[in-house]
Amino acid sequence: MRALARRIAVARGAGDLARRMYANGQATVRQKSSAIDLVTAADVAAENFVREALERLYPGVALWGEESNQPPAQEEFWLLDPIDGTTNFARGLPIWGVSVALLHYGQPVVGVVDFPLLHERFTAMAGGGARCNEEPIRTFEGDAADDQQLLMKCTRTDKRLHLRTKLKSRICGSAAYHLCKVADGAALVAVEATPKVWDLAAAWLIVVEAGGVVTTWRQEPVFPLAAVSREYVGAETPIFAAANPAILREFLEGVVFLNKS
Numbered sequence: 001m002r003a004l005a006r007r008i009a010v011a012r013g014a015g016d017l018a019r020r021m022y023a024n025g026q027a028t029v030r031q032k033s034s035a036i037d038l039v040t041a042a043d044v045a046a047e048n049f050v051r052e053a054l055e056r057l058y059p060g061v062a063l064w065g066e067e068s069n070q071p072p073a074q075e076e077f078w079l080l081d082p083i084d085g086t087t088n089f090a091r092g093l094p095i096w097g098v099s100v101a102l103l104h105y106g107q108p109v110v111g112v113v114d115f116p117l118l119h120e121r122f123t124a125m126a127g128g129g130a131r132c133n134e135e136p137i138r139t140f141e142g143d144a145a146d147d148q149q150l151l152m153k154c155t156r157t158d159k160r161l162h163l164r165t166k167l168k169s170r171i172c173g174s175a176a177y178h179l180c181k182v183a184d185g186a187a188l189v190a191v192e193a194t195p196k197v198w199d200l201a202a203a204w205l206i207v208v209e210a211g212g213v214v215t216t217w218r219q220e221p222v223f224p225l226a227a228v229s230r231e232y233v234g235a236e237t238p239i240f241a242a243a244n245p246a247i248l249r250e251f252l253e254g255v256v257f258l259n260k261s
Contacts (some may be wrong), residue, residue, distance in 0.1 A: 005101060007112050008123060014046040014098045015116035015221035018083055020212030021045065022117070040090055042168045043067055046082035046098060054078055059100075066198045076104050081198040084113070085174030094118060099176045101201035106224030113176045122180045122206045130183055130210040137184040139212040143246035150187040151251075157191045160238070164254030165189075179203035182241045183210035189251050190241040197225065197237065207241050213248055214241045217257075 010159040017082055021042040025071040047065040054063055054143040062072035078100065083089050085096030102110040122137075130137050139187060140149075151167035154175065163169075167188060172178060172250035178190040183206045192199070204214050214222055217238040242248035 004021045005113065006057055006092040007102070007110060008114075010050055011098045011100045011112040011114040012107060012116075012121070013053060013099075015114040017049050017202075018042045018046045018089070018096075018098065019116045019233055022089060024155035030238065034093060039067060040083070040086060042089065043082045043086060047080060050078075050080050050082065050098070050100060051239045057096070065181070066196070069079060071103070075106075076102070079103055079108075079198050079201045081176065084176040084199055085172075088173040093173065093229070095172045095174050095177055096174055097174065099198065099202045103201060106226065108201045108215055108223060109181070109203040111205035112203050113180055113206065115174075120180070123185065124202075124206040124209040126205065126209070128209065130182075130206045132184050137210050139207070139210050140185045140188050140247065141211070141244065143244070145188055145247060145250060152181055152187045152190040154178070154192050154194065156193040159260055160193050161191065162256040163191070164256070165251060167251075176203040179207050179214070179241050182243060185243070188247050190239075190245045192239050192241075194236045195239060196235065200239065204241075212241060212243050213245055214239055215248070216240075220260065 044067055051063050062074045063078040063080060064072050065082060078179050081099040083096050084099050089096040097113050097115035098115045101108045109223060114121045119131055122132050147166045149167055151165060151169050153169055153171055155171055168193045175192045175195045180203055181187040182190045190203045207214050216222055222239060224238060
């Protein structure tokens with residue numbers, strides 16, 4: 001648990017740094033690969049903070065961050081999204097967080113996602129359950145959905161899928177937050193059309209350790225990452241996350257693919 005506490009402290013420190021920059025209006029935006037792929041000064045500063053802190057705590061363990069775009073050769077490495085929800089951050093919305101995961105042979109074994117302005121910090125260790133603010137969390141345990149329960153989705157979901165569902169849709173602008181809301185039982189399902197591996201790694205572990213399921217749109221496991229391939233930089237991994245297999249089965253009965261990818 002001490003090791004997890006150290007990793008939580010690193011994510012909290014990066015979140016505090018980003019929070020100060022957010023409060024001071026330091027959200028200068030530039031585009032990366034497209035008009036919807038944004039980066040701010042806080043993304044870069046938070047990534048550098050985490051990199052330096054982890055190098056001090058765990059010398060020799062590589063880190064791959066969203067802003068570095070250098071997949072490591074090692075079979076154990078840190079995977080970081082310095083600000084998941086960059087558009088929210090840049091536009092003054094508080095739903096954004098720092099996501100840190102440790103991967104061992106392609107499998108997340110530690111996950112921390114800290115949402116500093118929401119005062120929600122989600123953590124998980126493989127085999128150790130999931131927590132929010134140190135309290136254990138579980139996914140919804142029922143086997144049927146109704147129209148008073150929630151579906152989290154990204155803005156691009158409706159361009160690729162037609163969803164016939166009883167669930168009320170919510171778009172919060174952070175893939176990690178959408179998954180964490182499945183983990184804590186607030187939502188029953190999350191759909192993400194274009195997430196990258198750094199968006200998913202920590203939140204995936206949190207959902208699974210809370211009792212949920214996460215799968216690609218092809219109904220294949222998301223992790224472990226293939227050891228023979230490092231082509232993750234530009235790869236999108238469309239996913240469904242659900243509270244449990246029964247909820248996922250019911251949801252998938254109403255899914256129509258408009259543009260498979």
